[in-house]
Amino acid sequence: MPIQVLMPALSPTMTEGTLAKWLVKEGDTVSSGDILAEIETDKATMEVESIDEGVVGRILVAEGVEEVAVNTPIAVLLEEGEDASALDAVATPAPAASAEPAPAATGGNGMDPSPAAVVPSPSPVAAEPDVPAGTEMATITVREALRDAMAEEMRHDDTVFLMGEEVAEYQGAYKISQGLLDEFGAKRVIDTPITEHGFAGLGVGAAFYGLRPIVEFMTFNFAMQAIDQIINSAAKTLYMSGGQMGCPIVFRGPNGAASRVAAQHSQCYAAWYGHIPGLKVVAPYSAADAKGLLKSAIRDPNPVVFLENEILYGQSGEVPLLDDFTVPIGKARVVREGSDVTIVGYSITVGRAIEAAAALAEQGIDAEVIDLRSLRPLDTATIMASVQKTNRCVSVEEGWQKFGVGSEIAASIMETAFDWLDAPVQRVSGADVPMPYAANLEKLALPQVEDIVAAAKAVSYRA
Amino acid sequence: MAKAAAKRTKASPGTAKGARAPANRQASTEELLHYYKEMLLIRRFEEKAGQMYGMGLIGGFCHLYIGQEAVVVGLQAAVTEADASITTYRDHGHMLACGMDPKGVMAELTGRRGGYSRGKGGSMHMFSREKKFFGGHGIVGASVPIGTGLAFAQRYLDTGELTLCYFGDGAVNQGQVYEAFNMAALWKLPVIYVIENNQYGMGTSIQRHSAQTELFRRGESMGVPGSQTDGMDVLAVKEAADVAVKHVRDGNGPMILEMMTYRYRGHSMSDPAKYRSKEEVNKMRAEHDPIEQVRRRLLDGGSVDEAALKDIDKQVKAVVSEAAEFATNSPEPDPSELYTDVLVEA
Numbered sequence: 117m118p119i120q121v122l123m124p125a126l127s128p129t130m131t132e133g134t135l136a137k138w139l140v141k142e143g144d145t146v147s148s149g150d151i152l153a154e155i156e157t158d159k160a161t162m163e164v165e166s167i168d169e170g171v172v173g174r175i176l177v178a179e180g181v182e183e184v185a186v187n188t189p190i191a192v193l194l195e196e197g198e199d200a201s202a203l204d205a206v207a208t209p210a211p212a213a214s215a216e217p218a219p220a221a222t223g224g225n226g227m228d229p230s231p232a233a234v235v236p237s238p239s240p241v242a243a244e245p246d247v248p249a250g251t252e253m254a255t256i257t258v259r260e261a262l263r264d265a266m267a268e269e270m271r272h273d274d275t276v277f278l279m280g281e282e283v284a285e286y287q288g289a290y291k292i293s294q295g296l297l298d299e300f301g302a303k304r305v306i307d308t309p310i311t312e313h314g315f316a317g318l319g320v321g322a323a324f325y326g327l328r329p330i331v332e333f334m335t336f337n338f339a340m341q342a343i344d345q346i347i348n349s350a351a352k353t354l355y356m357s358g359g360q361m362g363c364p365i366v367f368r369g370p371n372g373a374a375s376r377v378a379a380q381h382s383q384c385y386a387a388w389y390g391h392i393p394g395l396k397v398v399a400p401y402s403a404a405d406a407k408g409l410l411k412s413a414i415r416d417p418n419p420v421v422f423l424e425n426e427i428l429y430g431q432s433g434e435v436p437l438l439d440d441f442t443v444p445i446g447k448a449r450v451v452r453e454g455s456d457v458t459i460v461g462y463s464i465t466v467g468r469a470i471e472a473a474a475a476l477a478e479q480g481i482d483a484e485v486i487d488l489r490s491l492r493p494l495d496t497a498t499i500m501a502s503v504q505k506t507n508r509c510v511s512v513e514e515g516w517q518k519f520g521v522g523s524e525i526a527a528s529i530m531e532t533a534f535d536w537l538d539a540p541v542q543r544v545s546g547a548d549v550p551m552p553y554a555a556n557l558e559k560l561a562l563p564q565v566e567d568i569v570a571a572a573k574a575v576s577y578r579a
Numbered sequence: 580m581a582k583a584a585a586k587r588t589k590a591s592p593g594t595a596k597g598a599r600a601p602a603n604r605q606a607s608t609e610e611l612l613h614y615y616k617e618m619l620l621i622r623r624f625e626e627k628a629g630q631m632y633g634m635g636l637i638g639g640f641c642h643l644y645i646g647q648e649a650v651v652v653g654l655q656a657a658v659t660e661a662d663a664s665i666t667t668y669r670d671h672g673h674m675l676a677c678g679m680d681p682k683g684v685m686a687e688l689t690g691r692r693g694g695y696s697r698g699k700g701g702s703m704h705m706f707s708r709e710k711k712f713f714g715g716h717g718i719v720g721a722s723v724p725i726g727t728g729l730a731f732a733q734r735y736l737d738t739g740e741l742t743l744c745y746f747g748d749g750a751v752n753q754g755q756v757y758e759a760f761n762m763a764a765l766w767k768l769p770v771i772y773v774i775e776n777n778q779y780g781m782g783t784s785i786q787r788h789s790a791q792t793e794l795f796r797r798g799e800s801m802g803v804p805g806s807q808t809d810g811m812d813v814l815a816v817k818e819a820a821d822v823a824v825k826h827v828r829d830g831n832g833p834m835i836l837e838m839m840t841y842r843y844r845g846h847s848m849s850d851p852a853k854y855r856s857k858e859e860v861n862k863m864r865a866e867h868d869p870i871e872q873v874r875r876r877l878l879d880g881g882s883v884d885e886a887a888l889k890d891i892d893k894q895v896k897a898v899v900s901e902a903a904e905f906a907t908n909s910p911e912p913d914p915s916e917l918y919t920d921v922l923v924e925a
Contacts, residue, residue, distance in 0.1 A: 314758025321728020
């Protein structure tokens with residue numbers, strides 16, 4: 117029986133990739149360990165080795181084809197003794213490109229259950245109130261938006277520099293800093309040793325002296341090593357110095373669950389940093405907000421914790437083509453208007469809230485969706501205005517519920533909009549457990565669209 | 580007492596040759612008078628702070644620098660006003676040596692609006708951008724990466740300046756200290772790490788807290804050179820500092836100076852000091868006092884008499900009294916200050 121060679125998943129969040137190059141041709145004999153092809157993912161170009169021996173019977177996906185879903189057959193190997201006629205027994209060439217991940221790549225089959233499969237619905241609301249009507253838009257990924265924001269600010273201000281693990285020569289562990297070393301050089305794009313506590317503190321010192329560091333954490337999970345410097349040094353020194361010692365620094369990196377990386381690498385720190393006076397905390401969802409908020413964060417004279425999401429990096433969105441597009445820190449955005457229930461999320465949960473709103477619309481419930489964008493300062497005015505209209509609210513976060521973002525939202529609503537509530541606020545959140553590895557358990561631990569729908573129906577007293 | 584198997588200078592307060600100065604170290608009368616006055620100011624200031632703490636005018640933690648004066652005075656004499664300094668929480672002496680106003684320092688100790696942080700920082704958290712003094716940090720070890728960041732900025736901006744990063748023997752076992760050493764060595768940053776080895780990390784003696792008690796060697800694995808100096812002798816400190824300053828200004832990267840010193844008072848005001856004997860403290864004061872050493876040099880040199888030194892004593896006393904008075908009479912911060920300085924208004 118001929119052997120199918122499948123498009124491999126080369127990272128926890130990969131759902132598709134580009135078949136950059138074939139290193140074998142039909143008729144070649146290969147043994148296990150031979151390099152068959154080069155695959156380009158959103159993070160890197162990787163070589164794919166053969167795990168079997170045989171003759172390349174047919175190449176199913178041509179060189180240069182993009183968006184090849186994980187698990188798509190890309191070639192067929194003939195085993196010893198088989199001839200070309202055996203090829204007919206196996207799959208015909210797969211559709212080359214697909215925006216949707218292959219079905220096999222999702223769900224609980226042991227493959228990648230990445231919630232990246234969530235496709236952001238087009239927002240029925242204008243992209244950004246501050247963007248003039250008729251502004252030309254470019255469709256770019258969140259990854260590109262973040263890179264562009266840093267590049268623009270580095271061009272604009274010589275004191276801005278980027279430091280972190282693998283940000284320079286490797287071009288970023290998640291390719292966020294791609295190209296920055298080439299443009300700005302090793303003085304301003306600095307690879308650090310793996311010493312989060314040390315380089316976070318070094319960044320704080322540089323900021324005290326007058327530079328504007330961008331400190332990248334490979335993920336915020338590793339920033340726990342550095343949390344003393346973020347809180348005790350960066351956040352508090354302005355106050356302790358009677359206003360003398362400002363700390364204009366951005367701590368940024370992916371936050372929250374990626375996909376199947378288990379407990380130590382899947383944690384949302386929004387509530388942790390949201391608790392701290394002296395910090396600003398930002399967590400964008402869209403590409404436009406990623407760019408506009410990062411530019412604002414770099415310019416801000418205060419320490420800003422900038423929480424990204426690995427799964428969102430590859431998602432595209434429209435970004436205004438303006439010379440200097442910024443989004444103010446501390447302003448939420450209504451991404452879908454509705455009259456029956458308010459759903460408040462941030463970062464990746466906004467996408468799920470939008471999906472939930474679509475599902476609710478089919479059941480006759482008109483949901484309003486708010487993307488908080490900033491956690492501190494929290495735009496309670498936008499939440500209250502919405503709750504006064506809908507009289508019901510569901511908060512959504514990937515973090516734990518206890519002492520969490522939803523708790524803060526619920527308490528704020530109770531304090532200032534109690535009389536407008538027709539139902540208790542419901543909090544949809546991550547399960548109160550360390551993140552499990554198993555695909556099915558991980559899915560259960562994270563807030564899903566169905567959970568949001570159920571909560572919205574509950575506060576609407578609909579079964 | 581730590582063994583003094585030093586790389587460059589063999590010294591510890593316990594092995595220093597008594598209060599008499601080694602004849603080979605020369606300093607002008609003017610220089611000696613400067614050291615005398617600076618050290619005496621710190622000594623009298625700290626004694627007053629201790630007294631005011633006892634009267635309830637100063638609250639919280641208060642870590643006095645008495646006994647260690649030669650370290651900061653000798654070091655600061657080797658750098659310029661443009662160079663930066665940073666230290667941990669035993670910081671009053673550093674602020675005075677950096678030229679900060681004793682009134683503002685004392686008023687911060689009393690938590691008044693005339694203090695450097697307008698009463699919001701206290702003993703451990705004071706800063707002066709003007710004097711290039713970057714704190715005053717309460718977390719043991721945390722100021723070491725921060726100080727390294729100051730040096731990073733100096734190099735980035737190509738200022739030609741350096742940073743004196745002071746910390747104690749208690750901080751040397753913090754992991755982030757080595758993270759900072761490594762980056763400073765890797766990037767050849769202009770920083771001098773001054774380890775003020777006063778023999779005790781709070782109540783734990785160095786023999787009980789450090790497997791390797793020769794702290795100047797702590798950078799060896801990263802190629803950071805170090806030396807050990809009698810930190811009770813201000814001339815020895817200045818000499819060692821000159822070597823380090825040259826090393827750093829020549830672009831060779833960081834250097835470690837271990838200063839063998841001793842604090843006469845407890846770790847903080849609430850320290851009963853049961854971990855060491857009265858005899859140990861008294862012996863140190865009697866035989867190695869940094870101020871007495873300079874006094875002897877001045878008098879033995881013959882160019883200055885007792886009366887001249889008494890005059891200085893009087894001047895210093897007046898400065899300290901004025902600071903104490905200011906700190907006592909300066910009003911508490913306005914209640915509206917509670918919510919200011921949390922964020923810089925963008």
